[in-house]
Amino acid sequence: MEQIIPPHATEIEKDVLSVICNRPELVYQVEDLLDENCFYQPDYKFLFSVVMEIHTSGAVVSQSAILHRIIPSGRQDILGTYQEIKRTFSSEKFLVKNAEILAEYSTKRALLTKALEILQMIQRNDDIDEIENEVTEASTIALSRNKNTEAISMDEALEGMFDLMNREQTNGITGIPTGLPMLDKITGGWEFDDKVIFAARPGMGKTVAATFHSFYGAMVGYPTALISLEVRPAKLVARMMSNTSGFNSSDITKGRLAKNQKEIIIEKAGEAKKIPLYFYDNTRSCDINDIVRTLRTWHRKYGLKAAYLDYVGLCEDRMVKNASDATAVMNSVMKKLTRLGNQLGIPLILFSQLNRDNEGRGDKRPILKDLKSSGKLEEDATRVIFLYRQDYYDYNEAESRGENFVPTHDIEYIFAKNREGQLGPVLLKCNVALNRMYEPASMSVEMPKGYHRNDALNGAKTSFS
């Protein structure tokens, strides 16, 4: 393939650098417009990164501060370039304009790299879905070009408010129903901009909650992704069929049902076939980049309205150089998920495993501090819900004493963070053997008959019953 020289403008790069090296107080004018990738010439790129490091540390970008960074970095070879840039006179008048030109060149170079990748994929005859994903990423690069300079006008913001205000409500909520009205009352259902973190110790019911809520949302017609990185789809649906049939999920998966019971399961499975619930094959990859790409494809193909991920701590990220740095991996995973949720405009319901910090306390109910070791989870979440079942501890204690144990089926959904909503515990019921959640006043949640769609997010109504 013919070598293509990436578009760049070295003279403008030099001009911009000379202004900010001679008049460092002007750096603020371009700090949101430029990053080091906006510089093509390697020495200029390095010098810019040095200037920005000093600037973001809060220090004055003086000649001595610059030299103090260059000399220990072993890049004395760059001193000549720096002196030359200092001697160059450029007018500050064009600083912002020139910075915009560099940002544009940088976008064009990124697009060129992406376009060459796409070309190679086409030549290799790669899968069309993979190619489409790269094309989507290319348009994201192009769209993000003016993200720092374009304003949303008052008029546009008001239009957005009207869209929210006029959304159709179903059973008093605008978001995706959870299957539990008490929960919907507090949350308004999962909203398009939600990043919900469910956090709990192992065995507290994360997978029960993920399967129950995702099944319910899909059942009432919202195309939903259920990504479990530890339980295979066959076992996840066994839990769902356990809920609808009333047979213990392990009896289903271990082949312990009688013939007539199996017939009931076959009937329930027949009803469930059309439900728009999509499972992820976790044997293929646990890498967040593959998960994000998959969700983008499903959003396009199936019109996804919600995605569940059980659990984020199992995600890997091949882009993080030091894979053993769990905090760096988690932060990168959350950044990618948050960006995806914002771009697709769908709620993400993410599950997280807590470490043992709570176990040493008298009251073992988790608190926000327990999430701290999981990086930016709390920061990025719109809601944080801890799951807590006293039964779990009481069962273990009864067993160690050789006593009988009668479960209360109590489960607490503890809202530790809830944007636009109340905080504190909500007492619900959870029959773990049947994968069934319900409210204390009732025995079970009425699962909708057949599959119907009442799409409260966009007001569209269709029926598939």
Ligand SMILES: Nc1ncnc2c1ncn2[C@@H]1O[C@H](COP(=O)(O)OP(=O)(O)OP(=O)(O)O)[C@@H](O)[C@H]1O
């Ligand atoms: N078929 C069943 N019969 C009885 N108990 C069950 C059954 N299936 C699951 N459980 C119990 O239900 C509890 C919740 O299970 P769940 O898989 O939701 O936990 P989790 O929070 O996802 O934990 P982990 O991360 O360890 O999988 C566990 O204590 C588990 O032992």
